[in-house]
Amino acid sequence: NAGVTQTPKFRILKIGQSMTLQCAQDMNHNYMYWYRQDPGMGLKLIYYSVGAGITDKGEVPNGYNVSRSTTEDFPLRLELAAPSQTSVYFCASSYGGVARETQYFGPGTRLLVL
Amino acid sequence: TQLLEQSPQFLSIQEGENLTVYCNSSSVFSSLQWYRQEPGEGPVLLVTVVTGGEVKKLKRLTFQFGDARKDSSLHITAAQPGDTGLYLCAGGGGGSNYKLTFGKGTLLTVNP
Numbered sequence: 001n002a003g004v005t006q007t008p009k010f011r012i013l014k015i016g017q018s019m020t021l022q023c024a025q026d027m028n029h030n031y032m033y034w035y036r037q038d039p040g041m042g043l044k045l046i047y048y049s050v051g052a053g054i055t056d057k058g059e060v061p062n063g064y065n066v067s068r069s070t071t072e073d074f075p076l077r078l079e080l081a082a083p084s085q086t087s088v089y090f091c092a093s094s095y096g097g098v099a100r101e102t103q104y105f106g107p108g109t110r111l112l113v114l
Numbered sequence: 115t116q117l118l119e120q121s122p123q124f125l126s127i128q129e130g131e132n133l134t135v136y137c138n139s140s141s142v143f144s145s146l147q148w149y150r151q152e153p154g155e156g157p158v159l160l161v162t163v164v165t166g167g168e169v170k171k172l173k174r175l176t177f178q179f180g181d182a183r184k185d186s187s188l189h190i191t192a193a194q195p196g197d198t199g200l201y202l203c204a205g206g207g208g209g210s211n212y213k214l215t216f217g218k219g220t221l222l223t224v225n226p
Contacts, residue, residue: 004156035216040123042202042218043157058213090156100145100164100206103214105156 002026004106006091012112013081021076021109023091031094032074033103034058034066036087043090049074081113116141118205118217126223130192135220137203138185145206146179146186147214150199157202193224 007022025032030051035043045058049068063085065077074093078085088110092103119138127133137146145164149157161170163179163186170177174197176189190197200221204214 040218043204043214043216045213048213092156098145098206100147100162102159102162103157105158107154107156 004091004093004104006089006106006109008109009107010110010112012114013078014114015081015083017081018077018079019081019111021078021089021091021111023074023076023106024072025074025091025093025104026072027093027095027104028071029093029095029104030071031096031101032068033092033094034064034074034076035090035092036060037090037108038087046076046089078111083113085111086113087111116143116205116207116215118203118215120201120203120217120220122220123218124221124223126225127193129194129224129226131224133190133193133222135188135190135201135222136185137187137217139205140184141205142183143205143207143215144183146183147204147206148177148186148188149202149204151202151219152199157200190222193222195224195226198222198224 004025033048034046044060047066049055091106094101094103147162148160151157161177166181166183168179174191200219202219203217
């Protein structure tokens with residue numbers, strides 16, 4: 001199993017550009033999450049999904065969109081990139097729907113918006 | 115909004131020393147997890163505690179969940195350079211609330 005994979009590893013965007021961060025998991029997990037991690041700020045939940053076709057906002061959803069057409073994939077779309085979106089983005093997945101379940105994280109995408 | 119405060123924020127020690135990291139909240143959590151994150155990688159789960167007063171050991175690491183389920187601690191005995199990393203605590207809500215609240219982390223450096 002590859003676990004959770006993310007692409008790209010690193011990207012530089014200009015202000016106003018758009019991009020999609022890719023996330024895929026091969027563990028047949030229903031629950032998937034997108035977090036951003038800023039220095040000294042821990043992890044903040046952006047969006048999450050409880051299954052294909054079902055998504056919902058997390059703590060910091062503004063400026064982002066998601067879709068979940070398959071169990072495996074959960075892409076994160078940035079529209080009109082802003083410097084405040086400079087961060088490291090982590091995708092995660094879990095099997096069950098309770099917080100005590102293990103969340104498996106991908107290696108992250110480092111995004112710099114200039 | 116549930117908040118988790120971790121202390122200390124930074125910790126630099128010599129190999130062989132003992133240390134304790136704390137995770138505190140004014141809110142009650144149904145579960146508390148500890149993750150370790152190495153540079154350039156995603157967090158990896160170390161342990162989950164779910165019962166007030168619960169103590170779990172993972173080799174040289176000892177995790178405790180407070181009796182009131184509002185706080186937790188991580189104690190490392192005889193730290194090694196391989197323990198270096200960012201330690202994150204994450205609290206879970208009850209019932210069907212599967213979302214986690216993360217602390218800001220403790221960055222541990224163990225010097226040889």
